[in-house]
Amino acid sequence: MSEIVCDRISKIWSPDTPEANLAIDEVSFSVEPGEFLVIIGPSGCGKSTLLSMIAGLEKPTSGSIGFRGEIITEPSPHRSMIFQQPSLFPWLSLIENVAFGLSLQGLGKRERHDRAKKYLQQVGLLKSAHRYPHQLSGGMQQRACIARALCLGADVLLMDEPFAALDVQTRFLMQKFLLDIWQDMQKTVIFVTHHIDEAVYLADQY
Ligand SMILES: Nc1ncnc2c1ncn2[C@@H]1O[C@H](COP(=O)(O)OP(=O)(O)OP(=O)(O)O)[C@@H](O)[C@H]1O
Ligand SMILES: [Mg+2]
Secondary structure, rough: OOOOOEEEEEEOOOOOOOEEEEEEEEEEEEEEEOOOOEEEOOOOHHHHHHHHHHHOOOOOOEEEEEEEEEEOOOOOOOOOEEOOOOOOOOOHHHHHHHHHHHHHHOHHHHHHHHHHHHHHHOOOOOOOOOOOOOHOOOOHHHHHHHHHHHHHOOOOOEEEEOOOOOOOOHHHHHHHHHHHHHHHHOEEEEEEEOOHHHHHOOOOEO
């Protein structure tokens, strides 16, 4: 079974108003489990709109999006967004950031921190577990965001230009890092970029 199936989805922002804006027009595609799909296109063509609908943050105006055979109606920790700017809480250390969502799942502190450490190790940040976001580079912060998504149980990573704010060298290292994680952990990735070189390097399908 496909992991994600977009079936003729359209999105009109502000429908029935003079500002009505057709951002997505009858788009269909599917993504298999473990596939790496890259979406490339010019500014304003609807890439972020599409990701936010797959995340369940927005609803399509028509058409449907399925996740493992069920229509998406709301966000889920199984499908996690990673944004261009790292979105960590500045007042929490890395381990607390990564473990934060687990407290909402009712896990005790010891178990939360043990689980967070496992994912910090995976992204090479175990030594920085007790540092705060402002003490880390942009690439390290993005790796922490990826650790947080994985720690909460993400099977699908929805990445919206996640490396666009990084310098060229760090971007390349992060691309390699992401491919390693993807291969080791068999995750499904939908990745948005403006860069054709990045799309060609990363994608199974684009
Ligand atoms: N929350 C929103 N409310 C109203 N209109 C929106 C909203 N988000 C996006 N739009 C509009 O939808 C269209 C597509 O925007 P979107 O952000 O999806 O493009 P994008 O391809 O991600 O662009 P970029 O590459 O610049 O990030 C644009 O015309 C934008 O103004
Ligand atoms: Mg965008």
